[in-house]
Amino acid sequence: MRVDSSSKVDLLINQLDLNDHINSFKHFFSRESSLYIEGDQELHYRYIKALDAIEFKAPPKVADFTNIKLHLQKHGVLQFEQIFEVVKVVRYFRYFKNRDLEGIIGEWMDKFVIEPKFFEVEKYFTHDGKFEENLDEVLFGLGAKIREHKANMNSSLKRLTSSPKLSPYLIDTQIHLINDEESLLVRGGFNHVLKGAIVGRSSSGGFYVSPDSILKSKEQIRYIVQEREAIFYNYAKEFSSKLAELLPFISFCDKEFTKFDNYQARVLFAKSKNLQLVKSKKDSKIVLDGFIHPALHHAKPINVDFSKNILMITGVNAGGKTMLLKSILAAAFMAKYIIPMKLNEHKSHVGSFKNILAIIDDPQNVKNDISTFAGRMQEFSKIFEYKDALVGVDEIELGTDSDEAAALFKVILDELILRGQKIVVTTHHKRLAALMADRDDVELMAAIYDEQNRVPTYEFMHGIIGKSYAFETASRYGISNRIVTEAKAVYGDNSEKLNILIERGSQLERELKQKHKLVDEKLESIKAKELELKEEKQRVYEELEYEKNVLKESYESAINEAKLAARAGDTKAIHRAMNKANQQLPQEKKEPQIVQVAEFNIGDNVKYHSKKGVIIAMKDKKETIVEVDGMRVRVKTKELKHTQIIHQKPRTDVNLQVQRRAGLKCDLHGMRAEEAIEELDKFISDALINGWDEVIVYHGIGTGKLSYAVKEFLKTHPKVKKFEDAPQHMGGFGAKLVTL
Known part of the structure; x- marks a missing residue:
């Protein structure tokens, strides 16, 4: 039997322990929707990131429009509740539209042009969906009559509760609403003093009686309610007719709201959980930095570089190998559907895969009458049907002889790679790992074991084959030391030596990691010093800007003094003002200015167009003979540029000419x-x-x-x-x- 696509996704979510995370995410949707957003994922991601940059209120919970649109197509009459569902969506888009947002969100909202005819329907509904009876004089009057009759009924019932004749039969003095009927709770024998209909019995044996004295008011209320329902129906009919004319607009709002709902759910979910929004890239590379699987609490962040075709994870039992496999597949799944997750988005990279497949559980059970290994072979045979898939296999050797399995799975993995698959596996098969270790398309990772404390560290090393630590794990979980010692003897010295070599490689890798850590700390220190230098540079720049502003104010003051001197007209006043202006000018030392020599002489270095040369003769001031690259050229003196420079002494001239x-x-x-x-x-x-x-x-x-x-x-x-x-x-x- 073929499993449908939705069931496959649900199965994968369950296999990867993402149920709680996905269910929590779905609560942010306004209405039920698929996880996958149809259309251009790049464009969807742009809208999501643009929406993430602004603050906004969540949309209201909204029903599906399928039945609503179907009724309008057939010119049916909608209920007020259905009409209000449309009103809620339009009101929410108006809320966004009125914010005058910029960018692609603003451009999107500009597409919503709300027809005036829609307001004729919308105005009759309050913010919580109640009908505005105040807008209809008849309805308002009928409502007032109902309230009047109910007041009369309450007065009549209260008079009965205070009646001396009835008081011996009253169990309490409350007015009870039973089956939408106002009633009194009385004991048996009440019929001598109270006429009415029994509408219910209490658990203590009492009777709920609706008195005949309020029957007239009840009848009046029922008549008024029927009259109101007729008016409401006419309104519903009128509203449905108007909405039928606006069906294209309603369909547009429905489609756009579904898309918007997918965007806002992701944004608000990410903000509520402090998660990152990541989209899959157009390749098959997977690099995770600081990733935390949502099913784990207080977990160590995962850092893994899975750029090659195969990632083989070995090492200690219960050391986190399976969770690492699930984390890689979970990250790829969530990036494909743009579901927020916890990781360093700037240093991570998640590729795109048409299919994500997991072989994790033991397929053996009583119902299907199949062995573990046979079940695994069935699952592997299905993988060959796919191309460009990410495949995760936990305990690849499960259920068969290790030596035979090593040879079989090596060939299977080779064939899957030829079909474009990318595979991550966990294994305790050192033989399989050794067969694959020397290949360029295989990445090895090992779970690290703390020998001193005899516990897994839940950390991983790249490039090594890890030891399983079966004996140590058995001791940790209660197997006696005598049994473990005998097992080691049976295991043999040569095998133990191999494990020692493996562990030695792991130890060297850990030492290398420690050295890398020290180097990283030094780099961080250098970066901190670089930041300090930048801050100091900024401080000096701000001081320089302040001094420049002070100088600017001084110059402006000096110019104003010069203008006052010019307006004075009197020579003495002019000189006094100019002296005052000169005093206000800051006395600063100027750097020597570099100017070009105006005259040319024999022996001067000059430039003629793009060539440099030397003057060897001058016929007169207008013509000169220049030697350029061994050739003598007769040129006009005005076409030469002097390459020599001289330093002039600084000089400040202040000239003021006062015209008549x-x-x-x-x-x-x-x-x-x-x-x-x-x-x-x-x-x-x-x-x-x-x-x-x-x-x-x-x-x-x-x-x-x-x-x-x-x-x-x-x-x-x-x-x-x-x-x-x-x-x-x-x-x-x-x-x-x-x-x-």
């Missing part, structure tokens, strides 16, 4: 546009130095080209606050008043 009042005008009549703009630029610079806030520019009317050029220049000048046409007596359209 006539400098407030700039006359551009008769100039070409380029010439006029150059003149205007110089004029504005002089005006700013002299401290003038307003000037006038004459450009005339003419063809309008010069006027246009002046306006465009003034628009872009950073120091021009505004400009406008001059008054008629100052030139009108032929001039501009400019405010600086």
Whole structure:
């Protein structure tokens, strides 16, 4: 019998001990959904990571829309509960849409255009799905009548409870609701003082009686309820008709919500458990760093590099070999379905596999009448049907002779590799491990045993074959030392020597790991010092920025003093202001400036285009003979560049030219546009130095080209606050008043 895909996934989840983790993850879905998201996984992962970067509230629990859409297609009438399911989804998308998010989430939400017709339905439902009766005058009035009749019924019942005639028969004075009927709890013989219908019996033998005195009010309420139900049905019919017209929009919301639900469940599950979101890469490489299987508590993180075709795990019994195998397969499974897990996402890498298969349990049982080894062979035969699969086999030699199994499984593994499978196995077969150890496509790992404390460490070493420590494990679990000693003698000296060699290799590997640890600690120390240097560099940079700002303020103060001096007009006042400005300028030592020598002489080193040479003769100032790469070339002096440099002494010149009042005008009549703009630029610079806030520019009317050029220049000048046409007596359209 062929197992369906869903059953295969459930079986794999059970085999890998992921049941609790997956069930916990499913609780974050708003409605039941498949673990796998159909479509482009890369695109799904982009949306998930974008959603992970923002904070948002979880969506409400929502029912499946299949029956709702089917009813609308057939123009059926939906119940209010079904209509509210649609309202909940639209309201949630509106909540996201109103946040005006950026990026792909914002672009996604922009696709939701809610029709005004939908609001005509939505407004009748409260946030918890109750019908807004206040929007209908008739319904509101009927509701008030029902409340009035119920109040009358309660008053009537309370009068009965206080009646002296009835009090001897009352068991209590409470009003009980039995089968939707208000009733009193009385003893036998009540019929002499109370007329009514018995609606139930109590455990103590009492009678629940609904008095006849409230029958009239009950009948009135039933009549009103029927009238309300008719109105509600008309509303449901009207709402269903409107929603039928919006069926494409509802189908779109349904599809997008299913996709969004898959995204948000992963994001909120990861945040709640402090897990990482990892997607499988487009290769078969598996590298896990800091991975913790979700079924383990206080577990040691797993670090494994499974880049080759086969990973063979050996070593001590109960040392964690099976859990390592399950962890590798579990990581691949969760990455395939983008299910959050615990690992270092930046240092881990999980490949992609079409199928993930596990051969873990003992297939032998009474019902199928099959041996362990025969069952294993059946399971292996099924693996050959797949390609590009990740296969995990626990205790590969289970159920048969070790020597025969070593040869058989070596050939089986070779054949599976040819079919593109990637296989991780656990084994106690040193012979099988030895047969595979010298291959480049096989990675060995061994579970480490603590000889001193005689316990497994639940850590693993790469590149070695581990010892099983069967005798030590037997002692640890209660087998007497006498039996263990005799077993060692039967096992033989040569076999024990082989184990000693294996353990020696393991010891050397541990020593190497310790040395690597010391090197890593030194690297961490170097990184810490590097970080300190970066922080010191940042601190110096901030101090430099502060000093630059102080200098900038000093220069601005000096410039303001210079402007005040220019505005003063009085020569003495100008000199006093300039002296004050010079005092405010910081006195700093300037580095020697490097400038090019302006004149050329015989023997100078020069550059002609991209070639370097030496001047050997000069006919006059205009022509020079230069020797370049052994050839003499006659060139124009102006085409040469001097390669010699000289150091000039630092010099600071402060020149201030104060122009007359006539400098407030700039006359551009008769100039070409380029010439006029150059003149205007110089004029504005002089005006700013002299401290003038307003000037006038004459450009005339003419063809309008010069006027246009002046306006465009003034628009872009950073120091021009505004400009406008001059008054008629100052030139009108032929001039501009400019405010600086």
